[in-house]
Each structure stands twice: as structure tokens, then as C-alpha cells.
Amino acid sequence: MSDHGFSTRALHSGDTADRSMVTRAKTMPLYETSVFVYDSLEQVDDFLSGNRDNYMYTRLGNPNQRALEQWGASREGGEDALVTASGMAAILAVLASECSAGDRIAAARDIYGGTHSLLAKELARLGIGVDFLSVDDPQGVSRSIAPATKLLLVETCSNPLVRVADIPGLARAAHARGAKLVVDNTFLSPVLFQPLSHGADAVVHSTTKYINGHSDASGGLVVSTGDWISRCRRFTQNSGGHLSPFEAWLTLRGAKTIALRMERHSANAQAIAGWLESRPGVQRVHYPGLPNHPHHDLAARLFPRGSGGMMAFDLAGGLAAADRFMRSLSFIAFAPSLAGVTTTISHPGKTSHRGLSEPELRELGLTQGTIRLSVGLEDVEDIRADLEQALARSAEL
Numbered sequence: 001m002s003d004h005g006f007s008t009r010a011l012h013s014g015d016t017a018d019r020s021m022v023t024r025a026k027t028m029p030l031y032e033t034s035v036f037v038y039d040s041l042e043q044v045d046d047f048l049s050g051n052r053d054n055y056m057y058t059r060l061g062n063p064n065q066r067a068l069e070q071w072g073a074s075r076e077g078g079e080d081a082l083v084t085a086s087g088m089a090a091i092l093a094v095l096a097s098e099c100s101a102g103d104r105i106a107a108a109r110d111i112y113g114g115t116h117s118l119l120a121k122e123l124a125r126l127g128i129g130v131d132f133l134s135v136d137d138p139q140g141v142s143r144s145i146a147p148a149t150k151l152l153l154v155e156t157c158s159n160p161l162v163r164v165a166d167i168p169g170l171a172r173a174a175h176a177r178g179a180k181l182v183v184d185n186t187f188l189s190p191v192l193f194q195p196l197s198h199g200a201d202a203v204v205h206s207t208t209k210y211i212n213g214h215s216d217a218s219g220g221l222v223v224s225t226g227d228w229i230s231r232c233r234r235f236t237q238n239s240g241g242h243l244s245p246f247e248a249w250l251t252l253r254g255a256k257t258i259a260l261r262m263e264r265h266s267a268n269a270q271a272i273a274g275w276l277e278s279r280p281g282v283q284r285v286h287y288p289g290l291p292n293h294p295h296h297d298l299a300a301r302l303f304p305r306g307s308g309g310m311m312a313f314d315l316a317g318g319l320a321a322a323d324r325f326m327r328s329l330s331f332i333a334f335a336p337s338l339a340g341v342t343t344t345i346s347h348p349g350k351t352s353h354r355g356l357s358e359p360e361l362r363e364l365g366l367t368q369g370t371i372r373l374s375v376g377l378e379d380v381e382d383i384r385a386d387l388e389q390a391l392a393r394s395a396e397l
């Protein structure tokens, strides 16, 4: 398979995980079982001494998890992968497998809210020090990484302003200080960017988003070296953050079409972003595919195939305009998640960034008029028309 294209491998990876068994099913069957039967103590020994082709108990491993892990390792270009119950469980596994009390983690200041809480509220309490820093300038990052820092954790693109991290530069900065770089690649997906080939040491995903893509299953993925993944796996086996067989099965089913989906998400988003810039009442559009985005050149270099489907825009009329806009949409739903097949919007000021005051929002570059848009796979003229009529209504204030 290794000489085939991305789309071919996205469709076929994982499906052969079951071919050695009697049924020879065309696609991966669902193993909705919590436990597996053993014929002899010898088989038990074989499993417990690390043979991953056997299964014992679904918290320790299951064929559906394994199929999705093979897909993830192959598509991100890593030696091995681990799937988990959610993106947060994947991030916890990669951090907890590397850091002990007394170590430090450096993370991007504008990192996903759930990750911020995990670091600031849970890991800090367990004795792992946390430093939040601006990751705009890799040289500055290198200077501010403390000696006890084991990991630098960043996102390929930030939420919701889609600021782009210079992953090759940040990898050099982390390595120069003896730290490893972990990249949350959820917003781009492996179709548009593969952090391991740009110097990252581990990649994490919320598969809840683009990898599954259909907004019907939660899950997480870590891809790295065989050694690091075994330590992540041990942590997840011991802490119970494993992915259920059904969620793994659904996610692999969704993942097959990811190459086609990302192409359409990117093309639709590029068209919508350019069009939104010209609309009255829209103050600013944040999309790295637009020439006026502060990281446009970096995006053009790192994401030659497109910048994905996530963007944000600021309504000049602030909170009242945002409220009126959201109520006026017809098929575009207000749903505070992202990266599904249908177009959705969210309001960062009232959801992900709820705890922040107006000046704090402004400091991050957000306003109460900021709308996050996750551009879906609908016909682009229908997305445009729905946004257009809602913009017109929001301007009637």
C-alpha cells in the first residue's frame, strides 16, 4: 500500500486488520465485546507479553481500536498510534506518559480551552508546572522555555482566529532546549498537514472533529514513535481512557472520505472567506488562506493544499448584531463544536472564551461580535445565501 496516494490509503488503511480471521469481511466488522475468550494459559502469556494481534479485554485493546490506530499511524506518518475516548484523553495520555511531578510543560497561550483547563486546573495540581506563552516567535519561545520543561504543546492553527504556528521553527526551538514538541493537528487534519514530517515528536487529534467528520462520535488519537506510544498506551490502559469499539468503528468509517472532505471544506472556506471580506457589517475576516491574514505566507508554505474549513469573522455591530445574525440563519446551526460535514457557527465570547472580560477578549484579538464559522460541504452558493440573508437581518438593528 505504501506507494499509493493519500486518498487510496485513507480508504484502505485499517480494513485489513481483520482479514486473518475466518469471516474475511470486506470492511472492518464491529467487535462490540468487552472481553475475549482464551483456550490456554499459553495464549494468555502471549497476550500479556505484548503480542498486539491478540485481545483480552477491551480496556486493554480491541480490533476496532487497532484498525483506527493503523489508519492514524499511516495517515500521520508515525510508527504507531493510540486511540482514546476523546481528544482530551489523547492529550492527557501524551502529557502524562512523558511528565512526572516536578517537570514543566510549556503551552501556547491561546490553546483550546479544554487543554488550558487540563493543564492549569488538573496537571498543575498534580505537581506538573505549566507555562503559557505566545508561540508567534519561535526564537522568543526558545528563550522562555524553562530548564525543567519536557514538552512544548501547540496547535497547528488556533481557535477561533486560525493563527498558524510555525511548526518547523517551534520544533527547532523546543529541541534546542531539550524539550519535545507535541502538535494538536485537529484543525488541519493529516490531509492538509503532517506535523511529524515537519519536526514534531508527537501529534494529537480530537477525532471528534475532521477525522470522524460526521459529528456522531467522540474520540482522540496520538501518533508518535513506537516507544512513546507504548507508554501512552500503558497510561490509557491503566486510567481507562480507551475508545469504545463502536466509536472506533464509526470513526474509521468517517475517516475513509477525509481526503475528499478536506478538499471541499478548504475550497468552500476559501470562497466564503473572500466573499465575507466584501460584505458591509463585517469588520474583519480571519482565515489563513486570505492574503491579509497575519500568517498567510506561513500558511501558503505549510498548507499548499488548502487551509481547511475553520474561520472567524467580526461583526461591526458587536454582541447585538451577533445575536441577531445567529437567530436569522436558516440551515447553518449554532453548535459549539466544529469540523463536521454541515456548516455550523459558534460564538467564542459566550462559549469557549466565556470567562474572559471585554478587554481580555480584545487582548486575544476577539470581540463580542466575533463569530466562528466551521464551513461544511454544502453547495457553496447555499452557504453564501444563508449567511447573506442573516447578515442583512443583523444590520437592520
Ligand SMILES: *Cc1c(COP(=O)(O)O)cnc(C)c1O
Pocket (backbone or CB within 6 Å): 086, 087, 088, 089, 112, 114, 115, 155, 159, 184, 186, 187, 205, 206, 207, 208, 209, 218, 219, 220
Ligand atoms: C475539540 C478539541 C479538543 C478536545 O477534543 P474532545 O474530543 O472534545 O475531547 C482538543 N483540541 C482541539 C483543537 C479541539 O478542537
